[in-house]
Amino acid sequence: MSVRSFLFIFVLALFMGCRGDAKFSSEELEAQQSAWANMMKGHDVVMPLRNDLYQTSKELEELAQDAMVEANDFHPRAQEAIAAIIAADDGMMEWMGHIKENPLDSVRQKQIDHAAVMAFIDKETVAIESVADAMQQSLEKGKALIMERNGQ
Amino acid sequence: MYITCKRLLWYTWLVGSAIVTFNSCQPDTAPLPYYGFHAIDAVTGDTLYHRIRDFEFIDQDSQLVTNAYFDGKIYVADFFFTSCPTICPVVKAQMMRIYEKYEADDRLLLLSHSIDVRRDTVSKLKQYAIGLGADSPRWRFVTGNRDSIYAITYDYISTALDNPDAPGGFDHSGWILLIDENRHIRAYADGTKPEKVDIFLKQIDKLLQEMENKKTDLREKSVTDGARR
Numbered sequence: 001m002s003v004r005s006f007l008f009i010f011v012l013a014l015f016m017g018c019r020g021d022a023k024f025s026s027e028e029l030e031a032q033q034s035a036w037a038n039m040m041k042g043h044d045v046v047m048p049l050r051n052d053l054y055q056t057s058k059e060l061e062e063l064a065q066d067a068m069v070e071a072n073d074f075h076p077r078a079q080e081a082i083a084a085i086i087a088a089d090d091g092m093m094e095w096m097g098h099i100k101e102n103p104l105d106s107v108r109q110k111q112i113d114h115a116a117v118m119a120f121i122d123k124e125t126v127a128i129e130s131v132a133d134a135m136q137q138s139l140e141k142g143k144a145l146i147m148e149r150n151g152q
Numbered sequence: 153m154y155i156t157c158k159r160l161l162w163y164t165w166l167v168g169s170a171i172v173t174f175n176s177c178q179p180d181t182a183p184l185p186y187y188g189f190h191a192i193d194a195v196t197g198d199t200l201y202h203r204i205r206d207f208e209f210i211d212q213d214s215q216l217v218t219n220a221y222f223d224g225k226i227y228v229a230d231f232f233f234t235s236c237p238t239i240c241p242v243v244k245a246q247m248m249r250i251y252e253k254y255e256a257d258d259r260l261l262l263l264s265h266s267i268d269v270r271r272d273t274v275s276k277l278k279q280y281a282i283g284l285g286a287d288s289p290r291w292r293f294v295t296g297n298r299d300s301i302y303a304i305t306y307d308y309i310s311t312a313l314d315n316p317d318a319p320g321g322f323d324h325s326g327w328i329l330l331i332d333e334n335r336h337i338r339a340y341a342d343g344t345k346p347e348k349v350d351i352f353l354k355q356i357d358k359l360l361q362e363m364e365n366k367k368t369d370l371r372e373k374s375v376t377d378g379a380r381r
Contacts, residue, residue, distance in 0.1 A: 040238060054302055093268055097235035 028114040035118060036104050039125040043096070046132040049139060050089060056142040057085045063149050074149060081142045088134040095131050099124065184330075184359055187337040188311035202311050204335040207304055209265070209294035212277040217263075217292050219335065226359050227261040230328045230343060231305055233268035234280045239326045243343035244284060247328065251286055253353060259360055262291040267305065269298050311337055328352065332359055 024032070064078035102110075102120075111117045188202025204219075211217045228250055232240040247262060254260040266272035272280075272295050281287035295301070308329050330339040330352065338359055341352035 043238070051302075054298075058299075090270070093233070093235065093271060096233075096237050097271065100235045100237040103237070 024108065024114055024117075028117075032104065032108070032114070032117050032121065035121045035125070039121055039128060042125065042128045042132060043092075043099075046135050047092065049135050050092065053085050053089050053135065053139055053142075056139060056146065057082045059146055060085075060142055063146065067149075074145075078145060078149075081138065081145050084134075084138040085142055088131070088138040091131040091134055095124075095128055183362060184338040184355055187340070201334075201336045204331060204337070205304065205307050207296075207300065209296040209300070210274060211292045211294050212274060212281045212287065214274050217294050221292070222261060222263070222331070222333075222335075224333055225259055225261050226333055226338075226356070226363065227263050227331050228328055228356070229263045229265070229308055229331060230326075231265050231267050231309075233266050234272050234276050235268065239344055243326045243328065246343045246346060246349045247291075248284065248286065249346075249349060250328075250353065250356070251288075251291055254356070255290070257360070258290070259363065260290075260356065262286075264291070264293045265301055265304065266293065266295045267301055269295050269301055308337065309340075330355060330359060333363060 060078045060082050064075050064082070067074040067078065107117055107120050111120060186201040190202070191200045192198070193200055206219055207217075209217050228247070230243060230247060232243065247264065250260075251262055266277060274295070277293040277295060278287065281291065281293050309325070309327055326342055326344040328341055328343040328349070329337055332338045339352060339355040341348040341355075343349060
């Protein structure tokens, strides 16, 4: 290989390397940031439900305990509702753990292009929406069961 | 007449400014408030302030941490979990400011409670503390059973906010709280806001000064009592 060819390849490699830092245009970066913020907003809305979930599951535990010897299906229904609450809460914690391991900067580095970054964010947005649904539904069911038990 | 009025206005402004400046230069000597329920002791007539309940948690070194660990100290408490991607890292940065400022002052400790008792194992807490550069006897990261963590969260935060129905999510709201040597809540701040933590740092200084004043008073009293005898 001639010196000229070597220099050409070297400069090309350098250029490609530098280009790697600017993998995304400013519009793409903005779109990613906005989609990410939107996803996190979905998390922020339901995260406060964790306390409500805890209080509801505690109340159900007490009612289920009282209903243990009764000849009706309240006890198993309460247990089922508690399990759904715990699963929903776990889902939120798992999702957060996953996002903590994959912050936006690292996603940008790992993914090959803008479309792949957006696909990742879209997938996680669907995931948090599903977690949010599970949290809200289990909470509603739990509260409805408490009201039913209390004759309200 | 016009000159007189103008001069009067000028003097008024001057005196007013002097009063404002004088007042703002005065040290704020009012003690920090006591948050939470107050009751009067029927026998002594003393005011009884809300006290943080007894607790027992396990720290990042698998050691039992109870109230006794904080005897004679003041401490800053907060709530977090290691996998928290949003609020906790921001709050932890502010807790680090507190830790670093008082690193050499053994009168102040820090206590961080994990609210993810299923995942935040002792080893995870240890890694977290090491990662922060705060694996020290002066900063304990603790876990416990779900009920005791929630109960203590409620005790700290709904008391501080003076609201028994504190808004949902208070365990993940970024509050940091200052507890005195008698387990009373004396200050709290939104740990996600550095400017609020600036004020909180001043409140810590004030509480430390209050502790020193109490010690001095006790020493003087014992000297006086000794002299009387």
